[in-house]
Amino acid sequence: MTPAVLNAEASTSNGHANGANGVHAAKKGSLDGFGTRAIHAGSEANEETGAVIPPISLSTTYKQDAIGKHKGFEYSRSGNPNRNAFETTLAALESGGAYALAFSSGSATTATVLQSLGPDAHIISVNDVYGGTFRYMTRVAAENQGLQTTFVDLENADDDTIRAAFRPNTKLIWIESPTNPTLRLIDIPRIVSLARSMPSDPLVLVDNTFLSPFYSSPLLQGADIVMHSLTKYVNGHSDVVMGALVLPAHRAAVAEKLRFLQNAIGAVPSAYDCWLAQRGAKTLHLRMKAHGANALAVARFLQQSPHVEEVIYPGLATHPRNDLAYRSLSPHARVFVDRYVKEHGDEAGGFPYGGMISFRIRGGADEAERFLTSARLFTLAESLGGVESLAEHPARMTHGSIPPAERALLGIGDNLVRLSVGVEEVEDLIADVEQALEAAAAVSKA
Ligand SMILES: Cc1ncc(COP(=O)(O)O)c(C=O)c1O
Incomplete structure (x- = not known):
């Protein structure tokens, strides 16, 4: 097996993916079962040494042969071999995903998504959303960017009630399924089709932390963004705090904007955490x-x-x-x-x-x-x-x-x-x- 088949475009030997625009695309190959992707995508042997496991690259900066002439990396906040390699793994694991972006925690991920909506936006959120997400929506984004959030029982509310919650400036619907801790389930395709029928055409985001990319593939159900607290199942060993977003190919522009904010805000994970999370994701x-x-x-x-x-x-x-x-x-x-x-x-x-x-x-x-x-x-x-x-x-x-x-x-x-x-x-x-x-x-x- 050549792992490159799994991710032909995305990776080079050091895990550097598609450095030009900083967005990492995963391509399906023929040997692409879920467990195979978990182990091989973004994780091919190092060309220089033959090391089967990617080395941890701690350098914060990268030599340029001439100004602007480099091997795809300039400064570690903008991209580094371990983060890029792990983002490649994640894009391949979250079915329907093409772009993955890693952050320093699930909460930093939430903050970056909500900041991307700009001032005075409105969102609809499932009513028993994770407490930290609720706190960021109501006590940080509401104050700092005028975010308005309508909390709706997206499990039980009928279509008319959900439609009534939309406003002309509704930019996002935030879903968690199952909810925490009462494990209520939201019908994702139903919410997606309601969103598509509204004039503001909001993005649908699913926090997929509880089920992980193994049990649930929200992007295949029509969602636009999947969010994870990788701190939980994806890393799986209670030794890393990290978060991520995964987007499908047709959301390239949104991915690009989020990639810009990932670097501009700078809530990025360390190379070591990315290495650990990539090791965790293999199982x-x-x-x-x-x-x-x-x-x-x-x-x-x-x-x-x-x-x-x-x-x-x-x-x-x-x-x-x-x-x-x-x-x-x-x-x-x-x-x-x-x-x-x-x-x-x-x-x-x-x-x-x-x-x-x-x-x-x-x-x-x-x-x-x-x-x-x-x-x-x-x-x-x-x-x-x-x-x-x-x-x-x-x-x-x-x-x-x-x-x-x-x-x-x-x-x-x-x-x-x-x-x-x-x-x-x-x-x-x-x-x-x-x-x-x-x-x-x-x-x-x-
Ligand atoms: C569903 C869900 N989303 C987001 C988060 C926030 O993630 P983190 O703790 O990595 O900041 C958590 C944390 O418990 C969570 O359970």
């Missing part, structure tokens, strides 16, 4: 399959527990949008899921759909806290998407800044627990959940 397909299978098994166990009131996992047959979850699977996830269901039959009770589960424990805040402090494999911590299992209490941790009344409307009660199911042995995870639930139940009895 994305393996990890996501394991996260999904483990999460489904844990969700099924929780469902049968007398200590649990409700389990929320979109892959479960009992989830209200289970059919939408299946319909919206990426083409490569569909192959995995169909095979999984065939092998496990009805016993599966659903299908793998990412690694995030929320559940309502019987009782309230005390039982939830006892569960969280009793679990031994599920570490009590914020964040998600790493190989290790994590658990948290949204009402007092990730969503603590949302006023209680608003939290209640969003279904974030005191007995809600969120799990990021890792890739440990599933029997151990289930045993841990079982003993932590028993410990929590003892609180009610005491």
Whole structure:
């Protein structure tokens, strides 16, 4: 296999991609399954040394043979071999993507997109958007650039209600699906077609952090921009904070504008972080399959527990949008899921759909806290998407800044627990959940 086939235009030996305009295009070749792309795209052997893994290039500046005559790099904020190589990987992984841009965090990515809209723009956002995105929209962009945001329940609102939210200056629709932490699903093609019918023709952005490019391909569903907090599944090892945008070929002008801002604002990741994230992304397909299978098994166990009131996992047959979850699977996830269901039959009770589960424990805040402090494999911590299992209490941790009344409307009660199911042995995870639930139940009895 020649990896160059996978990315004929995009890469040279040092991972430098398409340096002229700083935008990296991924081209499909013949050997382009998802896992193959994860491992090879943007990651070919170094021409000089033969090193199979790209070297980390720490230089901040690059020699010019004459003024303006260089090998594609001038100054590391504008582009460096590791960032370009990783952007090539990402553009190849997010199906339908042609341009990828990496940032120093998911939040810096959000800030750059919203700044690109200019002064006094209006956007529509899903109502239970990630708290940090909500904060940037309402407390930074609103103040600094006059951004107006209308928050809409994009899962349940009917078409007329959504249409009524549009204004002549609506420039963007911000979707997260599944939402956090109640894992509600948005029908992306429906929102795209509503957006296309409006005179301002807004861009549709999907924050694909929770499902990763493995389970969901929003660009194939008509979205214009995909955003990731790479801090989560794409890097997958809880050791890098980073974000990214991926755009399709027909959004070259938008990509160019964002590329300009990436350099002008300068919220760029280090070469070392790009190298780590590229290493993490090589196993994305393996990890996501394991996260999904483990999460489904844990969700099924929780469902049968007398200590649990409700389990929320979109892959479960009992989830209200289970059919939408299946319909919206990426083409490569569909192959995995169909095979999984065939092998496990009805016993599966659903299908793998990412690694995030929320559940309502019987009782309230005390039982939830006892569960969280009793679990031994599920570490009590914020964040998600790493190989290790994590658990948290949204009402007092990730969503603590949302006023209680608003939290209640969003279904974030005191007995809600969120799990990021890792890739440990599933029997151990289930045993841990079982003993932590028993410990929590003892609180009610005491
Ligand atoms: C869905 C989602 N989007 C964006 C972000 C922000 O990313 P970061 O923490 O990398 O700034 C997060 C972080 O938790 C998130 O969960």
